Amino acid sequence: MTPLSTDESACTSTPPGLDSLCRFPCLDFFMTSPSNRLGAGDPDRHPSIRGARGVLQPKHRRDLAVCRLRRIPLGRCRRERKLRGKTLSPGTKAARQKDDQFSRLERCPNKHMDETQEIIKEFLIESNENLAQLDLEFVELEQRPNDQNLLSSIFRTIHTIKGTCGFLGFGILEAITHRAENMLSQLREGQRRLTPGLTTLLLETVDIVKNILAEIETTGAEGSQTYDELRNRLQAACDGQDPEEPAAGEASAAGPSEDQADPSEPTRDAAGQTPADETFQGEPQPEPTSQDTGEPAEPATTAAESVAGEASSGAGHLEAAASSKEAAASSRKAPAETRSSVADSTIRVPVGVLDKLMNLVGELVLARNQVLQHTTTQEDAGLTATSQRLNLITTELQANVMKTRMQPIGVVWNKFPRVVRDLGHAAGKQIDLEMEGAETELDKTIIEAIKDPLTHIVRNSCDHGIETPEQRAAKGKQARGRLTMRAYHEGGQVNIEIADDGAGIDPQKLKQKAVQKGLVPVDQAERMSEREMHNLIFLPGLSTAEKVTNVSGRGVGMDVVKTNVEKIGGSIDLQSAVGQGTTIKIKIPLTLAIIPALVASCAGERFAIPQVNLVELVRLETGGGGQQIEWIHGAPVYRLRGKLLPLVYLNKVLELEGAGLDEEDSEKAAESVNIIVLQADDKTFGLVVDGVNDTAEIVVKPLSKLLKGLTCYAGATIMGDGRVALILDVMGLGQLAHVVSQTREQTHVAREHQADLVAERQTVLLFRSGSAERLAVPLALVDRLEEFPHSQIEQSGCRRVVQYRQQILPLIPLAELLSLGDSAAETQDPVQVVVFSEGARRMGVVVDEILDIVEETISIRSRTSRQGILGSAVVSGNVTDFIDLHYLIEAADKNWFGGSQDERAEGARVLVAEGSSFSRGLMRNSLEMAGFRVIEAGTTAEVLDKLKQQSVDVMVSSLDLPGDDPSDLLASIRVVPDLCGLPILGLANTAEETHPQPGAEYQFDDCQLKFDRDSMLRSVEKLAAVVTNRQPVEQRG
């Protein structure tokens, strides 16, 4: 009876995992009729190897296999497999971890590498399930040797295994199954009849196949056994010999015992006997395996019948038997032991049940809310106490049920060692993968959703991030690259970090690419900060790869990653340092089923707004002196901290009652206006509602298909009072209100976004020179940072110079000029130089040390009378002096502008009107470097004075000039006949302000961002050119 017993134990040790138990009612039709089962033998099993995947509930996935066998009759497994198409392996975790040993898999080049492992898992499960069924079929076949359907089913099973293992590169297994298949094919075609001897031989083959599968599962390889003897016997049988002959009988006996003797196959013995004894009716089985084979048919049949009996009489019996079997199995080998010990504490539960449970808990939470609401009006102390208790229990229950849906992120991560190894191998790179926090748990749906983005990022890191060992050695790094994945909980969210120590991403290269592909206009790209440049990688169509490899580089990747992460309410951020590596950080919520939301009311209806989209709440008291809603051609806007926030009236968008009122009327009607500032797709808008009620944890329920067309709703939920409330889809709402463009104009959005950043923040270069510990200069003025060895510095007259880019670069000793005392620059080697340029001319300022480049909002705190210093400001928490570049240049080289001295006389006169002397200084610097003559004015009064005193070609005015309102200033200038044609460039602090003010009587001729030097210069040049062209005309007139 060995075959069966071996088989059963093998089944337990290499358990067929069930992906997700099907949602059909349990149909125990096991052994009812052969034709039924034959139906399950799908004509082609190959497709089932790769089908829908991943429905398996995680925490059970590890080890459920054993459990599953325990609880579910085999027949049902089969049925389920058939229904579900594919399986995932729990039991093959060991195999998964030993990925590296699957080196032979590389023989199949046309297969996606990381999927191979998945396929092996499925192959194992599938095969084990099939084999389990095969035993029974063989036995049945003996009774009805001519049953063609049965034979076909057996044949198909063997054929499937053969085909798959050939495909996966398991040679030995393939050879064995191939011979078995040959023999079966003879049987099927009626060339020979089944004899007990043949059955024994075939069953034995099945056992061997199971052994090999077990070996594959634990070690990842077939093992050293080649089973030549069995192959020979099979071959012989195919050649027409009947293995029933005594000689063959002995031989068959010798086969397995030989296997058992082999130290590489220590499991066989135990696997062969022990469990069987306990499992099958405790049927006495004193004889060792080898003696059994003499008359195998009878006991095998009995056993099979017993299985059948148990199965049909209900799962309970089998369950009991299986658990004892399991106990026996646990002692068999180490991996099996760990598995079953975990299995004892876990139960496999269909995902559908958990979903239902989750729904019910959702209901319970709602009912609880209602009860609590109700009890506040009651005075029954008993009721109050009970409802408190109900409250506590419900909360706890909710938390625990949520837990059942949690999966460790390791479920997804487990495949990465293999991915990384394969990619590294393919690219000739050595990559170590480190994973921290694989046990961090996430909701199942989220795990599914982040799988692909994570894979993409990992591939990117391996393919583009980490360099080849040679490149790394050249950079002085360790030859082995390192990829670190970390996951951890933080503030109700899960953070996932993927960091590599590779080449990093060159922001300039990204910028170039983006400009090249027209994703970002040149001028915008020019003033991007490094971080902004890095985030360009998320634009669609951008790839940094020089060439497209089969792994990545097609430019459809990071944008998809971002979209996917954002779809589940997450965010993604990238940080990179050239030469040091790249870190990608993803933040995702723990679950999607229950979300925090803000409840708002409008026209008597309540709406829930997911908090993910919520930015802030603004309440406007009408009639007060504060900011009010303004209208641009009927479109309401609100100035939120100086920026125009487009407003959307919820009642209008949703066509609720009260929407018929005229714009201003509706606003006036209410005493106050509630604005919910929302973010959708990088666009911010304000949603005007009647009231903001509360925040609540809501259970998201999908809307009926009948309402699917309404993109403004994300679903519905039941509120505490039992009424239904709709959940707004902020994105859809934005589209409906035309706030968010229907087709995502990413570049446009990105541009706007950057412009805002540039306007609000300034990037400055911090450095040290002599006694001045912190000096700063706006980075926009800096051309390059260089290091020159002392040996390169030459003397030219009284100046020190270096040859630099086919030019002579004058070096200006900053410490000396500003009398900052001794400078380390004298002794330092190499010398640190900040290079400034104007057209083709360059100048180097020697400093002691470059400290940092920071980007922040800088407000000048004090002005100074010190020569060469424009003023002081607090930068990164420290007082920092801003150097006056203009002074430096003048002081160092009177002839700096020498070459263009005449031009300068010709140069247009520009009146710079700017309140801050520091900013004014910067503008003067820029304008003078561009060859303009600059007149300065600090207030509106001063502007008017200066304009009267001298002729000005172009005026550059800040919009926040102290004194009158900019529009008033404009008006007072425009009314002067001489000045009505004066081109005026407005400098705004934010991108919004640069847009023309609709309805204003007088407009600026142009408007630019204040700290955007290039745009300002271009604009001034353009305006100056207009003046020179126009003047003759005016004179004629």
Next chain:
Amino acid sequence: MSDAPGTRSEQGNTKTRQYATFFVSDLFFGIEVLNVQEVLRYQEMTRVPRADNVIEGLINLRGQIVTAFDMRSRLQLGERETGETPMNVVVRTEDGPVSLLVDEIGDVIEVSEENFERPPETITELARETLEGVYKLDDRLLLVLATDRVLQLN
């Protein structure tokens, strides 16, 4: 719904069918009883702004969110008189339960198949689209509603 005459022979010798009946305006409708999940009094309803005006709103049916269809507007039978509250006939569909708002609930009646007849050609297209057929009862006509087609919105 399998009200088509062809499928009816399965009913055996009795050749009768049971219909849950209700009134909309002055018309007497029926839906096969097996397709009706339950009948409810008027429920508090949450409107769905911007939805087709046939959709009256959403009701909370023991934790399940059910879409309510106003049969009057679906069948273009005019407005319900103010003060009259409709009843919910909750029917089972592939997409979960849907509630039909009707004026008044009638009995569950058993009808003989012999009395079934296809709707006449003369009726409007809307009526033809929404009706499966007509049972000629002694005192009135029972209009068999084609639920799946009624619930299809363009």
